[in-house]
Amino acid sequence: xxxxxxxxxxxxxxxxxxxxxxxxxxxxHHLDTGLTYxxxxxxxxxxxxxxxxxxxxxxxxxxxxxxxxxxDVLSRxxxxxxxxxxxxxxxxxxALVQAQRDFSRRExxxxxxxxxxxxxxxxxxPVKLYVTASPEVRARRRHDEILAKGGSAxxxxxxxxxKRRDERDMGRADSPLKPADDAHLLDTSEMSIxxxxxxxxxxxxxxxxxx
Ligand code: CDP
Numbered sequence: 487x488x489x490x491x492x493x494x495x496x497x498x499x500x501x502x503x504x505x506x507x508x509x510x511x512x513x514x515h516h517l518d519t520g521l522t523y524x525x526x527x528x529x530x531x532x533x534x535x536x537x538x539x540x541x542x543x544x545x546x547x548x549x550x551x552x553x554x555x556x557x558d559v560l561s562r563x564x565x566x567x568x569x570x571x572x573x574x575x576x577x578x579x580x581a582l583v584q585a586q587r588d589f590s591r592r593e594x595x596x597x598x599x600x601x602x603x604x605x606x607x608x609x610x611x612p613v614k615l616y617v618t619a620s621p622e623v624r625a626r627r628r629h630d631e632i633l634a635k636g637g638s639a640x641x642x643x644x645x646x647x648x649k650r651r652d653e654r655d656m657g658r659a660d661s662p663l664k665p666a667d668d669a670h671l672l673d674t675s676e677m678s679i680x681x682x683x684x685x686x687x688x689x690x691x692x693x694x695x696x697x
Contacts, residue, residue, distance in 0.1 A: 574654070
């Protein structure tokens with residue numbers, strides 16, 4: 487049987503970096519499920535289609551190719567905003583969750599990160615991490631990230647954006663963002679990436695010895 491590591495958390499909590507590091511260390515396949523929602527949204531935007539038509543969005547979701555997801559292409563702010571809008575639609579979620587579950591069964595193991603991995607996509611995963619940080623810290627990280635890439639950014643606008651996205655992700659009826667009952671909480675507000683990585687390793691190594 488394959489070994490699944492489920493990582494959930496809000497925007498800019500650091501789960502992307504953490505997931506990639508974990509996948510590399512253990513030699514597991516990694517899927518950033520946010521990219522599947524982003525790819526669906528981008529396909530709609532590129533085709534000039536409305537973001538509020540569930541049937542059209544579902545059709546786009548069924549055509550997403552998990553092998554062709556590129557964060558650079560999908561990273562635009564408008565794509566993220568559109569993704570969180572179509573992520574409230576049950577038919578879209580059903581289609582993408584199916585593809586994500588298929589991916590999660592790959593051998594020898596997988597790391598999936600998103601909002602509902604431990605609660606909905608892989609509820610039987612032997613390791614579940616919920617990575618979070620205060621909205622201020624997350625907005626600060628996103629802000630610094632943009633500046634580091636040579637862009638310009640307004641902290642207040644990003645902070646408002648983080649809070650709005652949290653509300654939408656946590657408040658939706660279908661698969662709201664929340665920790666699974668059996669998830670390990672990692673609050674990275676005052677933790678470096680290295681410290682979070684070390685804490686995650688300890689949890690995973692313990693679970694692997696029980697396998
Ligand atoms: O990186 P960032 O936090 O901006 O977003 P993302 O992880 O790329 O996800 C974009 C949007 O997709 C989120 O705001 C969620 O609404 C949605 N999403 C979801 O509903 N379920 C997932 N498993 C992953 C993402």
